[in-house]
Amino acid sequence: MRVFLIGFMGSGKTTYGRELAERAGKAFIDLDEVIEAEAGKSITEIFAGGGEERFRVLEHETLRRAIATNPEAVIAVGGGTPCYFNNMDLMNGSGTTIYLQHPPEVLAAYLEEEPDKRPLISGMDQEELREYIAGKLQEREPFYRQAQVILKWPDISAAALLRFVVRSL
Numbered sequence: 001m002r003v004f005l006i007g008f009m010g011s012g013k014t015t016y017g018r019e020l021a022e023r024a025g026k027a028f029i030d031l032d033e034v035i036e037a038e039a040g041k042s043i044t045e046i047f048a049g050g051g052e053e054r055f056r057v058l059e060h061e062t063l064r065r066a067i068a069t070n071p072e073a074v075i076a077v078g079g080g081t082p083c084y085f086n087n088m089d090l091m092n093g094s095g096t097t098i099y100l101q102h103p104p105e106v107l108a109a110y111l112e113e114e115p116d117k118r119p120l121i122s123g124m125d126q127e128e129l130r131e132y133i134a135g136k137l138q139e140r141e142p143f144y145r146q147a148q149v150i151l152k153w154p155d156i157s158a159a160a161l162l163r164f165v166v167r168s169l
Contacts, residue, residue, distance in 0.1 A: 001026060002067070002095030005076045005161075006147055008137060009121075010110040011100040012156060013076035019158035021074040029075045035062050044122070060085045067094045079136075082143040092148060099147035100156050104133045 001024070005013040014030050021028035032043055035058050039046055046055050059081055066075055067090065075095075082088040091097050108130045111121060121129055144150075151160060 001072055002070065003074045003161075004091040004095050004097045005074065005100060006082050006091070006097055006144060007079065007100035008102065008107050008133065008140065008144075009079040010107045011079070011102050013100060016100065016156065016158050016161055017074045017076035020161045023158055023162050024074065027070060027073040029066055029070060029073050031059065031062055031066065031075060031077045031081065034066065035059060038062065056080070056084045060087060063087055063090065067091075080140070082146070083140050088143050088146045092146065096149065097147040098149040098151055098161060099144045100153075101144070101150055102153040102156075104130065104137055106153055107133050107137075 003020070003026075005017045005020075007013055017030065018028050020026075035046070035055075036042055039058065041049070043055065046058065059078060063077065063081065066073070077087075077091070082091070088097070108126070111129060111133070112126060121132060124132060
């Protein structure tokens with residue numbers, strides 16, 4: 001069983017992923033954490049030093065390695081991961097993809113609490129953040145909707161995820 005959690009930043013991929021992995025007795029991998037550990041830098045520092053393009057290459061390479069070495073895992077990927085290279089096809093072809101779908105206003109409320117942890121939104125005021133989220137969701141939705149399972153807010157929980165995973169086995 002390999003499960004990929006996808007969705008916009010702040011959708012709970014890491015939080016629910018950890019809990020799902022624990023309940024299912026599987027390893028949990030946060031792709032961003034692996035990238036940071038391997039690079040010896042934070043995502044913010046990677047963006048600052050090489051830009052988004054360099055980060056997306058690292059992200060794709062890390063995803064490929066995670067798939068090759070972890071046949072039994074819950075993998076939380078970054079919000080943009082499904083939108084670059086052939087990442088969505090790669091994930092759909094090697095596990096169950098679950099999109100954690102939230103309305104923009106819910107994401108904005110969550111992200112307003114910790115903007116400095118997210119390089120793409122650092123320095124934005126509330127209005128800029130809401131506009132950014134709405135625009136990015138519109139761009140990313142065609143990729144996110146390629147997920148095999150779409151779990152909509154407010155019905156997202158580790159228990160709900162586990163039910164979908166069990167059904168897909």
